[in-house]
Amino acid sequence: MIAALLLLALAQQQPRDSTPPEAYYGVTEWRAARAKLEPLMEARGFTVYIIGDMEGLAAAVRNATEMRPPERGGGPDHARFRLELTDEINAVIAGAREAGATQFVVNDGHGGTLFRNTLPDRLDPDAILIRGYPKPIVMSTGLNPGVDAIFIVGAHANAGTAGIISHSFAFDSFTVNGRVLNEAGIAAFIGGEMGVPLALASGDHVLTAETREMLGPIETVTTKIAMSRSAGAGFAPARVHAELKTAAARAVRRVRAGALQPLHLSRPYQVRFCMRRSYDPWFVGQVRALRGVRPDGGDRCFAYASSSAEDVGDLLNRIEWIVLKP
């Protein structure tokens, strides 16, 4: 308790960084990210865009040590789970390739390490890897209509659920047109506008069940059964890899057969979200000041309207920038 108070006092003394992201890296515009990725992709063939998160990986249960390197307050286990993340991504690539996919874009999607978790040297050589931070639209960077299917591996369940390390970006709740979307659902929303379906999601049993409820009967792989937010009964990584490979092949075949449809929501999109209760008022004040954001009841809930899903993704990015700093 005393340690917590000391930390709080220290945090309050630290000057807050409100520099806009463009001052750090020049490109905040999502169209620019698309324009850079598109020429790297072959126009023909079947492209899978794979988002790699970590909370839903086989055997992963503890954010503080397994998903952060020691230099960011984590532990040496992070190295082991980087390996697992890369192996699960390679497993879906192998399965998708077997079913005719020809191109793979991997977007490192775990923010705790500022999106630098996938091991480049161990990754399937056919993949293009997007890593680092900041990057436009966080988990859907560069996503474009040339992509044929989106997969998300290592995903976690939505904020407020009983899933392992359940959360959703910086929110306690996030809806579009009244529909609850978890992080997989948000990727499906952005892809859906481009005609790209989210075809596969893997993570704990809460994540797989809720994502099927949100998006319909997509392919899912359950890596573990959650028993609390930091415990579960897990399946062996080797078994999970085999299931991921089979499910990825099925996902590609179903997309090619027209059996998995993109998520369609009607415009303009009415977005409502509440910031996490755990954030101090400084973060919430920064979000309140963002362009287009309106108060929506309480002191940390907001509304936002847009006719572009990518613009909504950009809003997420602007919020992530406030809560995640390099």
Ligand SMILES: [Zn+2]
């Ligand atoms: Zn994550």
